[in-house]
Amino acid sequence: MNECPYLQPYEDLVKKFGGSEALVAKIANTLLASWGADYKEFADNLRAGNGEEAARKLHRVKGAVGYFVTDELHQQIIEVETLAKEGRLEEARQQEPGLLGSLERFDNALRAAIER
Amino acid sequence: MYPLVILERIAQNDQRGLTRRVKILYAEDNQTQAEIIKDFLDLGLPAAELDHVETLAEAEAKLKNDSYDIVLLDLGLPDAEGSVVVQGVHTADPKAKIIVLTAQGEEESARQCLKIGASEYLVKRDVTYECLLKAIASVTSEGSESIQVEVEQTLEELRAMAGKDSDSSFEQFGKVYSRLISEPRFVKSSEHRKFAEQLVSRGLSGADALALHADSLESVCKQAERQDLASVLKSSQTVLTATLVYMIDAKRSVSEEKPL
Numbered sequence: 001m002n003e004c005p006y007l008q009p010y011e012d013l014v015k016k017f018g019g020s021e022a023l024v025a026k027i028a029n030t031l032l033a034s035w036g037a038d039y040k041e042f043a044d045n046l047r048a049g050n051g052e053e054a055a056r057k058l059h060r061v062k063g064a065v066g067y068f069v070t071d072e073l074h075q076q077i078i079e080v081e082t083l084a085k086e087g088r089l090e091e092a093r094q095q096e097p098g099l100l101g102s103l104e105r106f107d108n109a110l111r112a113a114i115e116r
Numbered sequence: 117m118y119p120l121v122i123l124e125r126i127a128q129n130d131q132r133g134l135t136r137r138v139k140i141l142y143a144e145d146n147q148t149q150a151e152i153i154k155d156f157l158d159l160g161l162p163a164a165e166l167d168h169v170e171t172l173a174e175a176e177a178k179l180k181n182d183s184y185d186i187v188l189l190d191l192g193l194p195d196a197e198g199s200v201v202v203q204g205v206h207t208a209d210p211k212a213k214i215i216v217l218t219a220q221g222e223e224e225s226a227r228q229c230l231k232i233g234a235s236e237y238l239v240k241r242d243v244t245y246e247c248l249l250k251a252i253a254s255v256t257s258e259g260s261e262s263i264q265v266e267v268e269q270t271l272e273e274l275r276a277m278a279g280k281d282s283d284s285s286f287e288q289f290g291k292v293y294s295r296l297i298s299e300p301r302f303v304k305s306s307e308h309r310k311f312a313e314q315l316v317s318r319g320l321s322g323a324d325a326l327a328l329h330a331d332s333l334e335s336v337c338k339q340a341e342r343q344d345l346a347s348v349l350k351s352s353q354t355v356l357t358a359t360l361v362y363m364i365d366a367k368r369s370v371s372e373e374k375p376l
Contacts (some may be wrong), residue, residue: 015244016245017156017245018156018160018244019245020159025127026155027148027155030148031148053327063149063240064147065243067152074241104374
């Protein structure tokens with residue numbers, strides 16, 4: 001049982017990964033080690049006004065975290081990605097800190113889940 | 117629910133399910149996603165051969181130099197996106213079965229890909245170990261299931277026409293007859309004619325020949341690679357026709373030689 005609204009229930013994750021807790025931990029560790037770098041590239045590109053590239057980078061983040069996050073966080077990512085893709089950069093910039101906060105909460109919850 | 121037995125057979129590369137190792141090409145540039153799919157395959161298809169590439173150009177090059185049963189395809193590669201990716205892969209190897217992995221919200225694009233060569237699509241976020249194996253089982257058995265049915269129907273028809281079992285004739289002649297079916301170079305050769313004459317001299321009728329043909333065909337099909345069944349079935353028709361014609365000829369010769 002986890003309390004983070006952004007992380008799928010651990011039991012569901014294990015089921016999704018063929019019943020293997022080891023596999024969940026392995027993939028989670030890869031994800032935890034990599035999403036930050038992709039996110040930074042997204043944020044840098046967004047600040048620099050490169051909407052399409054920012055959207056591409058956020059798309060990668062979405063692909064990586066997609067297996068673990070809840071619909072709520074997934075939708076949040078899609079919204080910012082769409083804004084960046086459509087060139088609505090100011091709106092995307094406004095939403096970016098909130099998105100980062102959600103992803104960090106997700107990150108903490110996932111770390112705690114696999115440590116348990 | 118997909119029959120568990122098929123998943124198990126595929127997982128074990130069982131002779132009854134897949135007669136050879138499944139070869140998969142996986143095109144994906146996102147490392148985390150790639151690792152997830154690779155781990156699913158390691159877990160479910162440990163004997164599968166997997167090649168991973170990150171671009172369409174690399175995928176096309178692999179497909180031109182090698183043969184794959186399945187291509188798992190991300191629609192957002194660095195050098196191409198959407199249907200262009202599927203078209204490129206399908207052109208490079210029209211025989212490879214394509215399973216598209218698409219992002220949530222882009223299902224319409226994936227559905228379009230089914231019209232231009234993809235066999236199946238999966239939404240990445242929803243991909244589980246089980247559904248990935250199901251998709252692989254589904255596309256790899258597409259063709260082989262139908263040919264298996266065709267073989268069984270043919271055997272049934274032949275046995276119904278014969279109206280009898282081959283009994284001891286299969287023990288006597290099955291080995292040679294099976295060779296005629298499996299090795300097309302002997303079909304309509306002088307050996308084939310002599311073999312048919314031998315059947316007549318041993319007193320076999322047309323019905324006996326049909327029964328012998330059915331048992332021999334069944335024996336060859338059991339040993340054949342699944343992908344070879346269609347050609348075995350096709351060549352067996354020529355074998356049967358020629359055998360019956362040679363037997364008629366032989367009978368006619370025998371009756372002509374009989375003194376009045």
